[in-house]
Amino acid sequence: MKQHIQAIRSFNRFYTRHLGLLNDRLLDSNYSLAEARILFEIGTRQPIRMSELSELLGIDKGYLSRVITGFVKSGVVLRRTSKDDKRSSNLSLTKKGEQKLASLQLQSDQQVAGFTSRLSREELESMVNSMNEISLMLDEGYDKKKLAAAVTYRDKLQPGDLGYMTYMHGKYYAQDEGYSMEFEGYVAKTFFEFVGRYDEKNDKVWLAEYQGEIVASIAILRRSQKEAQLRWFLVNPMFRGTGVGSRLFDMALSYCRSRFKSVYLMTADTQQQAIAMYKRAGFTLTSSVDTNQWGMRLKEERYDLIIS
Amino acid sequence: MKQHIQAIRSFNRFYTRHLGLLNDRLLDSNYSLAEARILFEIGTRQPIRMSELSELLGIDKGYLSRVITGFVKSGVVLRRTSKDDKRSSNLSLTKKGEQKLASLQLQSDQQVAGFTSRLSREELESMVNSMNEISLMLDEGYDKKKLAAAVTYRDKLQPGDLGYMTYMHGKYYAQDEGYSMEFEGYVAKTFFEFVGRYDEKNDKVWLAEYQGEIVASIAILRRSQKEAQLRWFLVNPMFRGTGVGSRLFDMALSYCRSRFKSVYLMTADTQQQAIAMYKRAGFTLTSSVDTNQWGMRLKEERYDLIIS
DNA sequence: CGGCAATGGTTGCTTTTGTCAACTAATTTC
DNA sequence: GAAATTAGTTGACAAAAGCAACCATTGCCG
Numbered sequence: 001m002k003q004h005i006q007a008i009r010s011f012n013r014f015y016t017r018h019l020g021l022l023n024d025r026l027l028d029s030n031y032s033l034a035e036a037r038i039l040f041e042i043g044t045r046q047p048i049r050m051s052e053l054s055e056l057l058g059i060d061k062g063y064l065s066r067v068i069t070g071f072v073k074s075g076v077v078l079r080r081t082s083k084d085d086k087r088s089s090n091l092s093l094t095k096k097g098e099q100k101l102a103s104l105q106l107q108s109d110q111q112v113a114g115f116t117s118r119l120s121r122e123e124l125e126s127m128v129n130s131m132n133e134i135s136l137m138l139d140e141g142y143d144k145k146k147l148a149a150a151v152t153y154r155d156k157l158q159p160g161d162l163g164y165m166t167y168m169h170g171k172y173y174a175q176d177e178g179y180s181m182e183f184e185g186y187v188a189k190t191f192f193e194f195v196g197r198y199d200e201k202n203d204k205v206w207l208a209e210y211q212g213e214i215v216a217s218i219a220i221l222r223r224s225q226k227e228a229q230l231r232w233f234l235v236n237p238m239f240r241g242t243g244v245g246s247r248l249f250d251m252a253l254s255y256c257r258s259r260f261k262s263v264y265l266m267t268a269d270t271q272q273q274a275i276a277m278y279k280r281a282g283f284t285l286t287s288s289v290d291t292n293q294w295g296m297r298l299k300e301e302r303y304d305l306i307i308s
Numbered sequence: 309m310k311q312h313i314q315a316i317r318s319f320n321r322f323y324t325r326h327l328g329l330l331n332d333r334l335l336d337s338n339y340s341l342a343e344a345r346i347l348f349e350i351g352t353r354q355p356i357r358m359s360e361l362s363e364l365l366g367i368d369k370g371y372l373s374r375v376i377t378g379f380v381k382s383g384v385v386l387r388r389t390s391k392d393d394k395r396s397s398n399l400s401l402t403k404k405g406e407q408k409l410a411s412l413q414l415q416s417d418q419q420v421a422g423f424t425s426r427l428s429r430e431e432l433e434s435m436v437n438s439m440n441e442i443s444l445m446l447d448e449g450y451d452k453k454k455l456a457a458a459v460t461y462r463d464k465l466q467p468g469d470l471g472y473m474t475y476m477h478g479k480y481y482a483q484d485e486g487y488s489m490e491f492e493g494y495v496a497k498t499f500f501e502f503v504g505r506y507d508e509k510n511d512k513v514w515l516a517e518y519q520g521e522i523v524a525s526i527a528i529l530r531r532s533q534k535e536a537q538l539r540w541f542l543v544n545p546m547f548r549g550t551g552v553g554s555r556l557f558d559m560a561l562s563y564c565r566s567r568f569k570s571v572y573l574m575t576a577d578t579q580q581q582a583i584a585m586y587k588r589a590g591f592t593l594t595s596s597v598d599t600n601q602w603g604m605r606l607k608e609e610r611y612d613l614i615i616s
Numbered sequence: 617c618g619g620c621a622a623t624g625g626t627t628g629c630t631t632t633t634g635t636c637a638a639c640t641a642a643t644t645t646c
Numbered sequence: 647g648a649a650a651t652t653a654g655t656t657g658a659c660a661a662a663a664g665c666a667a668c669c670a671t672t673g674c675c676g
């Protein structure tokens with residue numbers, strides 16, 4: 001915790017300096033940082049009221065008023081009294097303002113391009129992902145729902161997916177349950193078998209991704225004409241409680257309903273959270289066997305769901 | 309490219325605002341942002357010269373001079389003329405300065421803690437990783453060497469490692485060579501077999517990690533009393549050309565030299581970069597078979613190295 | 617060695633940036 | 647329909663920052 005805070009403060013210092021460098025160069029354009037920010041916001045949100053601007057940028061309304069007056073005088077901004085509320089005025093850019101902004105944007109783009117030119121495509125992508133994550137998490141209204149909203153879903157398997165799923169199983173089961181590494185070998189085996197018999201028409205895998213990385217998985221395998229098996233249901237701890245898991249689960253179940261008469265799954269009795277979800281969906285315990293696997297004593301349980 | 313730049317600029321705007329919020333609250337302490345930054349730098353780097361400070365923080369030396377004079381007057385900073393160079397002076401904090409800084413730090417810590425309190429441990433960790441990456445890449449002196457310097461190495465297998473290695477094989481071989489998904493299944497199989505016969509005393513795996521994620525791997529498997537096989541040598545594209553690969557390769561080879569009479573490896577003729585490295589180390593081509601695997605026509609080659 | 621250029625820092629002067637409070641006009645609330 | 651609130655303006659002022667001239671010292675080069 002403590003060291004995380006130090007790391008964050010160190011980043012804040014670093015980025016203060018970095019933004020300082022960016023802004024220094026901006027001064028060539030006859031616009032101050034504050035002016036450029038204001039111009040930019042008017043440009044992207046026009047028409048916008050002054051109070052919104054001042055709120056958005058955290059700038060004093062008195063100061064803002066003067067800057068806007070200057071903009072109006074120099075002909076880059078149009079100020080029109082609002083019809084709904086004669087106290088306030090709507091701000092928008094004039095043709096000239098659009099031009100000024102465009103050249104400012106270009107300059108800014110080039111600057112950023114300059115700072116990132118030494119990065120490879122992979123590095124750049126990775127950095128942009130990092131930036132997106134930080135914005136997301138530090139945003140005022142951030143909560144688990146926002147995180148979940150940044151998740152995308154797909155049901156088409158890509159190279160690397162099975163490996164990543166193996167990784168997740170190995171890592172999280174060891175982390176959460178203390179399973180030994182044999183478990184990961186076992187999972188690798190199930191995937192290997194799966195690749196051999198994979199039948200796209202019947203077997204389905206759904207994946208949830210965040211920033212290009214898999215954060216949750218589930219699969220349905222056809223076991224007979226009527227019966228399917230639910231497998232590899234796993235959610236990255238960071239995404240538990242976000243609804244990502246239940247969304248995948250729903251996708252899988254609704255596929256089962258359209259296609260099979262029954263579904264079963266194997267799990268360990270320690271998987272309380274998942275089991276609760278299974279039960280809520282109507283699954284019932286149909287067998288329970290004591291085993292001594294993956295370095296643990298546990299009950300291997302089978303749950304079945306008969307589809308009405 | 310274009311959209312990456314937009315994303316970066318968007319992040320810059322976001323963080324400008326974020327830092328603005330942080331700094332507003334800082335003003336309670338009677339220190340301006342600039343003063344706080346100066347105090348902080350003196351505190352962490354003392355003794356420090358004014359020219360260094362001005363360079364470090366990007367602050368005008370005239371302005372800095374005045375701020376320092378103020379600090380000296382209020383008794384938080386000590387200014388002593390340097391012995392080596394009578395033009396410059398060494399700055400350090402007085403007892404009082406240390407105290408002021410400590411309380412400033414505390415305040416700053418609490419502020420950051422406030423902004424991150426809603427994040428879970430996993431989220432916080434993920435965000436800090438992101439911040440570290442950004443600092444690294446935007447740092448002035450950044451190059452591949454710096455990236456490589458942030459890489460750590462280990463030879464102890466952890467849960468998840470084999471899965472992650474499978475993932476890397478599946479993803480990168482598909483991306484770089486166009487291999488089909490069967491290849492990943494095959495790799496999964498080799499790992500599964502490996503877990504079954506893994507003998508810590510003879511078989512070794514080395515992994516390179518960056519921000520807690522595996523970015524390169526290599527392994528040596530004992531095949532007989534005298535012979536070993538080199539396997540799973542793979543480097544994340546972002547880390548190619550950084551020396552991470554050759555470092556792993558050296559580790560593996562030096563283990564072989566201490567333990568076996570010969571090493572062999574299997575590869576495809578398309579792996580030009582890796583093959584060049586093998587040859588440089590003294591490996592020679594000993595067999596080459598045309599195959600039709602993983603959706604490709606390619607030569608499966610065997611390279612051997614006799615250890616003198 | 618001497619002279620000129622460069623460096624480290626100070627100071628005066630200036631502009632930019634920002635704050636605060638008082639004020640007007642319009643709108644909302646009760 | 648009076649009181650409170652909101653949107654924006656303005657004047658006065660202070661803080662923050664930049665610029666250039668300047669001094670003292672040091673480094674460099676013929």
